[in-house]
Each structure stands twice: as structure tokens, then as C-alpha cells.
Amino acid sequence: MKETAISACYVSPSLSTEQFVPNHTFMYLISGTMLAYDGSKEYIIKAGDYGIARRNHLAKYTKQPDNGVFKKIYILFEQEFLKEFNDRYKFKVENKKTVGGIVPLGKTVLVKNFIQSLIPYFNEQGTMDEQFLNVKRTELLLVLLKANPELANVLFDFSNPEKIDLEAFMNRNFKFNVSIERFAYLTGRSLSAFKRDFEKIYNATPSHWLVQKRLEEAYHLIDKKNKKPSDIYLDLGFEDLSHFSFAFKKLFGYPPTRLTEAKKTSS
Secondary structure, X not given: OOOOHHHHEEEEOOOOOOOEEOOEEEEEEEEXXXXXXXXXXXXXXXXXXXXXXXXXXXXXXXXXXXXXXXXXXXXXXXXXXXXXXXXXXXXXXXXXXXXXXXXXXXXXXXXXXXXXXXXXXXXXOOEEOHHHHHHHHHHHHHHHHHHOHHHHHHHOXXXXXXXXXXXXXXXXXXXXXXXXXXXXXXXXXXXXXXXXXXXXXXXXXXXXXXXXXXXXXXXXXHHHHOOOHHHHOOOOOOOOHHHHHHHHHHHHOOOHHHHHHHHHHHO
């Protein structure tokens, strides 16, 4: 099914809360500052920076408080569009696996000029009319591939996730707030196979392990890094502070605020 113009290309002052990337996504930061994290590495993104968030990977973005206007451009490349593009242009694809969910790209005047040419096509809602969408996406892909020919190995890899080391993946990505079904898919397993393999490794269900792992990390951050509960609960995959505090107290016997106060007293 084709993406609509609204979801495929837009300029926005907000960030998506979705942490699973279903389609390759080009992101250009017009103004402001943000942090991006893909489970392996954290990136500081400033105005004028851009890159690709890879399909079938996890990534989270955090807008930084810099008292300025925050604005970015997202352009999605769904699979059908990419297949049609490469049927036409026939870029050579090598069987090279790229690590990481985020591919930062070096700056080139071609991309800067493209972004400047793109702005007039957005309407008042920050979206692009459908009749211009594929023309501009095609132009952007040609620009990106001219400057970064190795991107062909990423963009034109249409395979689904292969079966990978479940333990290493979960230890790297436990902070992401996605479903168990999503974790199963990303490790190349059916849901039943994922649960079976998971319990063999951890001797616990995925849901129970995820909560405990996140809470243990929270304890470490508060106790050793002097972090505030209100500053870390979202980054650790909890949806609200009250749920985080309840789960923390259930595991450790006291709320996280008591640990924070104890740290203040001892310092």
C-alpha cells in the first residue's frame, strides 16, 4: 500500500514517538538541536545535519532545549517506491551489511540546494501535494546516491530481518518502548520462537525481564550518575512517571525519590 503525501514527506516542529522505523527515512534538521540514539550510539544533530534512519531498526529522538525554533524535514522511502526507482536507475548493490539504525551523511552543497528548492512545495499544513511527491523524492535519492553511492546497499536491500543473536540484541535495545512482537520480528523470529528462545537464555518471560532490566538501569543512573527519575523514565521505556515509580517501588521496596533524597543527604 502506498504512503500518502501527508505521511511520506513533511516539515514538522514535533518528533514522532514511534521508535520502530518501518521505512527508510531521510531527516534534515532545519533548526534546533536533537539527540538520536539507535541502541548502539548516540548522535548530536544540529541545524544543517541530515542522515537516514534505516528500515527495520529502532531509533529514538530527543529534542534539546535550546530556546530556538525546532523544525525538521522528514521524507519517507517506502519499499514499493524504492523498488520502482531502482528498476529504472539500476544502481549496483553489493551484499554488504551496514551496522546501526542511523546513517549520518556528510554535508554536500547538493543536499543543501535540494532542501532550499523543496521548501516552496510544502503547503500551510507542512505537507507536500501528491503530484510533486515522487518527483522530489526521486530527485533527492539521485542527489544522495551521487554523494554517497554506498547507500545503495542500504536502500535497495529489500530482505526482512534475519535470525540474529537474541541475547546481544536485547541487551543493546531493552530501553526501546516497543512491543514484544516487534522485538521478535527484529530478531528474525516468530513470536512463539522468540518467547521460547528468550526463556532459554534469561529464564524469564520477555515482559518481566524488560521491566526488571530497565529498573536496574534506572537504579544505576540515579545512584551512580545522580539522574532524576523525571529525566530518565521515558528514555528507559516507561510511558509515564507514575508507572515507573510504582514499578520501582515494587522491585526495590521504596520509590525512586527516596534514593534521590538519600543521594542528596550523603553528598
